[in-house]
Amino acid sequence: MTLARIENAHLSSPLYYALKRLLVKPAAAATPPLSTAADDGAVVRAAGQSRLFIPAPLLTGETPANVTDGWVLTDNQDAEPTVIALDRTVNQVTYTNTITAAMTYEPHTFTANIFAHSSSSVPPANFKHTELPIPADVNGNPEYNNTGDPLLAANVYGSGVWPKRVYCSGMLFSATGDTGTFYLPSAIGLWHSDDGGQAWSAPSGVAWQNGGGLITDKPSIAVSYHSGTLGYVYVSWTVRDTRSGQGANSQLWVSRSKDGGATFEQPVVVTWDNVNDSALAVDSNTGTVYIVWVNFRFGDIRVAQSIGTSPALAFGAHSIVSSGGLVTFVAGGLRAPTVPMARYNWIANRLMVMWHGVNSQTQGIDIFYSFYPCTSECNTYGWQTVPEAQDKTRDQFQPGFDYDRYGDVVASFYSRRDDSSNILYYEYVTKFHADGTSVTGVNDVRVSWQCSPGVTDCAADPTYSNGNTVDGNFVGDYEDAWIWTYPDGDKLVSSFIRIARDLAKIGDVYVGRTTP
Amino acid sequence: MRGLTILLFACTLASAGHLMAEDVYVVQGSAIGPQVDQNFMLVWSSDAFFYNAGAVVSHVTLLHISNGGGRPDPSGDVLVIPARSSRSLLVDKSTWSANTGAPLWVLHLDAPADTLTEDALYIGSVGINLPSPSTSRFRFGKARLPVFRSLAPAGQQQVHLATSLGPSSNNPVEIQTPSRLNVTIYNAGNVAAAALIEIRQHCDDHLVTSKTVTIPADTIVQVSGFEAKTFDCPPTGERFVYTVVTVDQPSFSFVSNLSNAATPTTSISITE
Numbered sequence: 199m200t201l202a203r204i205e206n207a208h209l210s211s212p213l214y215y216a217l218k219r220l221l222v223k224p225a226a227a228a229t230p231p232l233s234t235a236a237d238d239g240a241v242v243r244a245a246g247q248s249r250l251f252i253p254a255p256l257l258t259g260e261t262p263a264n265v266t267d268g269w270v271l272t273d274n275q276d277a278e279p280t281v282i283a284l285d286r287t288v289n290q291v292t293y294t295n296t297i298t299a300a301m302t303y304e305p306h307t308f309t310a311n312i313f314a315h316s317s318s319s320v321p322p323a324n325f326k327h328t329e330l331p332i333p334a335d336v337n338g339n340p341e342y343n344n345t346g347d348p349l350l351a352a353n354v355y356g357s358g359v360w361p362k363r364v365y366c367s368g369m370l371f372s373a374t375g376d377t378g379t380f381y382l383p384s385a386i387g388l389w390h391s392d393d394g395g396q397a398w399s400a401p402s403g404v405a406w407q408n409g410g411g412l413i414t415d416k417p418s419i420a421v422s423y424h425s426g427t428l429g430y431v432y433v434s435w436t437v438r439d440t441r442s443g444q445g446a447n448s449q450l451w452v453s454r455s456k457d458g459g460a461t462f463e464q465p466v467v468v469t470w471d472n473v474n475d476s477a478l479a480v481d482s483n484t485g486t487v488y489i490v491w492v493n494f495r496f497g498d499i500r501v502a503q504s505i506g507t508s509p510a511l512a513f514g515a516h517s518i519v520s521s522g523g524l525v526t527f528v529a530g531g532l533r534a535p536t537v538p539m540a541r542y543n544w545i546a547n548r549l550m551v552m553w554h555g556v557n558s559q560t561q562g563i564d565i566f567y568s569f570y571p572c573t574s575e576c577n578t579y580g581w582q583t584v585p586e587a588q589d590k591t592r593d594q595f596q597p598g599f600d601y602d603r604y605g606d607v608v609a610s611f612y613s614r615r616d617d618s619s620n621i622l623y624y625e626y627v628t629k630f631h632a633d634g635t636s637v638t639g640v641n642d643v644r645v646s647w648q649c650s651p652g653v654t655d656c657a658a659d660p661t662y663s664n665g666n667t668v669d670g671n672f673v674g675d676y677e678d679a680w681i682w683t684y685p686d687g688d689k690l691v692s693s694f695i696r697i698a699r700d701l702a703k704i705g706d707v708y709v710g711r712t713t714p
Numbered sequence: 715m716r717g718l719t720i721l722l723f724a725c726t727l728a729s730a731g732h733l734m735a736e737d738v739y740v741v742q743g744s745a746i747g748p749q750v751d752q753n754f755m756l757v758w759s760s761d762a763f764f765y766n767a768g769a770v771v772s773h774v775t776l777l778h779i780s781n782g783g784g785r786p787d788p789s790g791d792v793l794v795i796p797a798r799s800s801r802s803l804l805v806d807k808s809t810w811s812a813n814t815g816a817p818l819w820v821l822h823l824d825a826p827a828d829t830l831t832e833d834a835l836y837i838g839s840v841g842i843n844l845p846s847p848s849t850s851r852f853r854f855g856k857a858r859l860p861v862f863r864s865l866a867p868a869g870q871q872q873v874h875l876a877t878s879l880g881p882s883s884n885n886p887v888e889i890q891t892p893s894r895l896n897v898t899i900y901n902a903g904n905v906a907a908a909a910l911i912e913i914r915q916h917c918d919d920h921l922v923t924s925k926t927v928t929i930p931a932d933t934i935v936q937v938s939g940f941e942a943k944t945f946d947c948p949p950t951g952e953r954f955v956y957t958v959v960t961v962d963q964p965s966f967s968f969v970s971n972l973s974n975a976a977t978p979t980t981s982i983s984i985t986e
Contacts, residue, residue, distance in 0.1 A: 277846060301846065308847050346845055375850035376839070377753065415845055440753050440844070474843055494843070526842055530815040531746040531757070535843050619814040622785065656786075661744065661815075664808035669847040670759065671744070671840075699809060700786060 229481060229547050230571060232488075232503050232517045232579065257608075257629055257643040262710030264647075265298055265315045265325050265693075275303040275667055275705045277310075278674025281598075281693035282350040283682035286362055286394045294684050295394030296322040298693040299330070299348040299366050300707045303668040308373040310668065312345040314366060315707065316395030320685050322709050326396050330366060330389045333400055342370040342385070350678070351419045351431070359429025360458035364391045367419040367433050370401065380440040381409045386417045388433060388459045402459045404433050405451060411441035416537075420478035423544075424485035431455040433462070434476040434489055445472040450491055452478070454511050468502055468513045471495055475675075477540035479549060487511070490519065490540045490551050497524050499538050499553065499568075517579035519568050523555035528563050529620045530671070532660045534595045537675045543569075545605030546632035552609060554595035557585050563593040565611050573633045584634035587626065588642045589615040594626070598679035598692055605632050608714045610679045610692035612658075616644075622657035625677075625694045627712040645692070645710045650700040659699035667704050673697065681714065690714050738774075738823040739862035739966060740833050741898070741934065742803070745817035746840065750977050754839040759851050760859065761804045761834050762821070766795040768828040776810050780820040780900065780932050783812025795829065818934045820900050832985060833859035837978050855980030857970075865902050865964040874957040876916070877969040878942040881953035888953060892974040893942045895957065901929040903963030911937060912958040915944040917951025929961070942971060 266272045279300040286293050299314040311332070315325035330348075335341040345368050352364040371384035387401030407414050417435040422428060432454050439447035450473050453465035468476075472495040479488045487504040498521040502513045524536040538553040548569045557564040564585045572582030587594050592614040599609035606629055613626040625645035629637050649656035663670045673695040681690050689711040697705045740762045747756025766772040774793040788809045795801050803810055803821075812819035825831065835857045841848025866872050880891025901907035907929045913922040922945060929935050944953045959967040972978050 303847060308850075310847050344845075344847075369845055371845055373845065373847055375847065376853055379845065379848075380753075413845065438844075442751055445752050527746060531744065533840065533849075619782070621813055621815045650786075659785075659813050661811070661813045662808065663804070665802070665805035669849045670757075670851065672846060672849065674846070699813065702808060 229549060232501060232570065257627055257640055257712055257714060259627065259643045259645050259710060259712045260321060262625070262645055262647055262708040263317075263322050265707040265709055267706075269327050271302055272706065273666055273703065274305065275669065276300045276707045277303070277669065277672055277695060277705060278347060278676060279693035279695060279707045280348050280350045280678040281691055281709060282352055282364065282680050283684070283691050284352050284354040284362065284364065284394070293318040293394065294320055294682070296691055296709060297350060297364060297395030298707055298709055299350055300693070301346050301348065301674070305666040305668065308375045308668070309343050310346055310373070312348045312366065312368050314391070314395050314398060318394065321711055322691070328396065328398055330368065330398050331400050332370065342383070343372040345370055345387070347416055349417065349419050351421045353421050353429040355423070355428060357428060359456060361429070362392065363458055364395050365389070365419055365421065365431060365459060366398070367404070367417040369414060369417060371413060377440070380411050380413050383407065383409050384414045386414045386433065386435045388419070388431070388455070390459050402462070404453055404462050405435055405465060407437060411439060411444070413438050413440060416475050418476045418478045420480045420487070422480040422485060423482040424480060427485045429458070431459050432478050432480065432487055434468070434478050436474045436476065438474060446495055448473055450476055450489070452487070452489060452511060452513065463511065466511050466513065469500070469516065475535070475537045477538050477551070479540040479542040481542045481549070482544045483547070488540060488542065488549055489513065490538045492524065492536060492538065494524070497522055499551065501549070501551070517581070518577065519551050519579070519581045520566065520577070520583045523558065525555055525563060528593045528595055529614070530661055533672045533675070535675055537596070539598060539676065541600060543601045543605055543607070543632055545601065545603070548632050550599070550601070550607060550632065552597040552599050554597060554611070557590060560590050562590060563595055564590055565594050565597040565609065567607065567609070567630065567634055569632060569634060582634060586630055586634070587611065587613065587628045589613065591615055592617065592620045596675070596677050598677045600679050600681040600690060601632065602681055602688060602714045606630065606637060606714070607632055608679070608681060608690045608712070610677060610690065610694065610712070612673070612677070612694070617657060621661060622659050624657055625692065625696070625708070625710060627690060627692065629714060643712060645712070647696060647708065649698060653700065656700050658696040660697055662697050662699040662704065664702060664704055673705060684711070688714055734827045735824050736827055736863055738825045738831055739900070740821040740823060740831060741818060741859050742811060742821060743818040743835070749842070750839055752842070753844055754841055756977065757838045757840040757849060757851065759836045759838065761802055761836070763800060763802050763832040763834065764793065764795055764825070765800045765830040766797055766828070767830060768826065769797050771796055772826045772829045774829060775824040776807070776821060777824055778822040779810065779812055780822070780934055781812050781816040781818070782814045783816065783819045784810070785813055818898065818936060820934050831861045833861050835859050837980065854978060856983050857980055858983065858985065860968050862966045865966055866961070868903070868962050868964055869960065872959040872967045874959070874967070874969040876954050877957045877971060878954040879971045879973055882941070882943040883947060883953040884943065884945045893971045894938070894974055895940045895942050896936050896938045896970045896972070897940065897957060897959060897967060898934065898936045898970065899929055899959060899961060899965060899967045900934040901931060901961060901963050901965050903965070904931050905963065906930050907961050907963035907965065909959060909961045909965070913940050913955050914958060915947060916954045916956055917944055917947035922955060
């Protein structure tokens with residue numbers, strides 16, 4: 199680690215200066231190139247990475263905010279939340295904005311749209327709610343009925359391409375509740391906000407499909423913090439072939455924007471198979487772009503990296519992060535497919551991936567952490583996978599994660615450990631070192647919330663539904679987490695769905711902060 | 715004297731109202747079924763509808779949820795139905811559901827006799843790795859579930875006739891409408907029950923197959939694995955089967971038939 203490396207890392211200014219003060223340790227080795235399937239079995243086994251050995255504090259949580267309380271659509275079902283935080287200075291006053299976005303469903307229809315919710319309070323409260331606009335067709339009508347699968351990213355720095363710009367990637371499509379969805383046009387859009395998530399642009403078009411059984415799906419986004427590419431936006435997505443027996447014709451694409459999302463370069467195809475659920479990460483040391491995805495045909499999680507420094511974006515052969523254990527549903531019929539999340543940890547010089555799947559030891563559902571380069575028990579491609587969280591008794595799923603100033607990993611996830619029926623869940627947060635080992639003395643923390651009068655804490659119930667429920671037994675395919683230095687200290691801010699049966703509420707977005 | 719008359723009248727009304735209330739057992743459920751194609755799986759869900767045919771407000775009280783359901787337990791909660799008005803569980807009493815992961819549960823209600831009850835089973839689909847919303851609960855239609863107003867005493871045979879979708883036999887030259895049947899049994903007792911399930915054929919009443927299952931206390935289960943198929947019937951007689959259930963605890967039961975050939979769907983619904 200060097201001073202140059204933190205110049206463009208994804209850290210707020212207090213954290214930046216704190217790290218500058220701590221830069222007394224020798225630099226860790228850079229991440230070696232991925233060992234790929236085309237490498238004749240060459241194995242990369244990197245030595246363990248050095249870490250800043252500073253005693254980690256205990257995880258402590260605070261009561262999360264119900265983002266949608268007081269909102270006119272508070273009784274609508276919400277799903278699939280994403281979150282980010284950044285500092286923004288207006289009239290010489292610096293605000294910390296916490297922004298979450300999620301899908302909100304319209305009862306009795308198949309309409310769901312992305313709404314962004316922005317707060318400048320600390321802790322987050324009093325969110326401003328904004329629906330991300332849908333472009334109009336030539337007749338002035340909405341070109342699509344739905345927006346979905348939101349993911350947030352931002353250039354959190356004061357330099358590079360469009361400093362402080364926040365981005366939200368998502369799908370544009372028209373849902374019919376049956377196969378008709380796949381035969382209508384769809385697109386991948388990118389919205390942006392330059393005021394901390396309060397006002398949002400019309401979407402830039404990243405990709406389009408005319409239908410015919412092909413639909414654009416599951417976009418992912420990353421913004422580069424590498425000095426040479428600071429502010430470049432990368433978006434990946436899948437073109438899913440939903441026609442019977444044609445799943446293996448699906449394609450995974452990536453495109454890059456160098457102008458704040460105004461235009462996108464010619465997209466490049468990464469793979470052509472039965473694939474979906476990609477996640478992007480950019481190495482802030484080198485600018486290398488990584489893309490992780492699920493291959494359903496082989497039942498594994500794969501990764502590829504961008505090639506060299508050529509001006510045109512291109513990706514090399516894949517490596518396998520982990521094989522087997524993919525799931526579609528968890529106990530009680532809750533839809534929770536394996537969806538990997540990725541981050542590049544510039545402090546530990548590791549590419550990190552998390553997901554949930556079947557634990558071959560227990561046959562239960564657990565969250566997994568995989569990192570490259572590995573330290574021991576490496577697979578053929580130099581990846582090491584560890585089941586994380588301190589309880590393995592019941593389902594744990596949909597991890598969102600980030601890394602703290604010491605390079606340790608902090609992850610939020612849904613856990614059913616407190617329910618013997620393995621149905622009700624809480625939001626939990628866990629912490630571990632970047633090499634997958636536990637942090638001594640740190641226990642998982644449960645995010646507690648207010649519920650019915652006289653009861654201070656009650657579990658979320660994903661089975662609960664009422665007349666407003668559109669997508670039953672569904673909280674989205676992911677939650678999200680982000681570490682930021684707030685005025686009151688470093689926080690992991692996680693955005694998640696709570697279904698409050700005791701309050702007859704079918705799925706609200708919550709934002710919780712945990713001190714890592 | 716006038717006051718006494720009013721008091722007596724009021725007492726009579728109250729007493730009559732109490733006498734008119736009766737037990738109602740409503741079966742509800744939520745489950746994922748088999749895969750329909752590469753994109754969808756079946757999803758089963760339910761609702762119940764009530765109509766107050768009386769001239770005054772009626773009160774439907776939840777007495778109990780089976781299968782350990784209801785956390786927190788809503789027992790004692792009351793659904794208030796204005797005169798000549800309808801209500802549904804999903805909209806008006808959505809907390810009256812199990813949340814234990816059980817695919818089926820029973821709501822034991824106390825309802826006035828002039829409150830009509832209709833129990834609905836929806837057949838829908840849920841997407842596999844598809845954009846949300848991908849759940850269409852009503853995609854394949856609605857089937858009617860029975861509403862029970864009493865339990866069968868322990869040991870009493872419960873006979874369900876014509877538990878076939880159509881004729882089926884081991885003679886391949888005969889007309890065949892192959893189907894399977896599921897037997898659903900609620901053990902209302904406080905202890906585990908032994909339930910004997912017998913599949914018999916209408917053509918000669920011979921036993922086709924039987925199975926004995928143990929059902930935990932206060933639990934509804936669905937027992938599957940039966941073919942609605944007759945064997946070696948005489949030349950005359952229907953190639954249909956019927957089902958006899960005998961439980962050693964207070965119980966109720968019903969039988970559902972599903973085609974072996976197609977995704978379950980309904981294009982007709984009949985109510986009484």
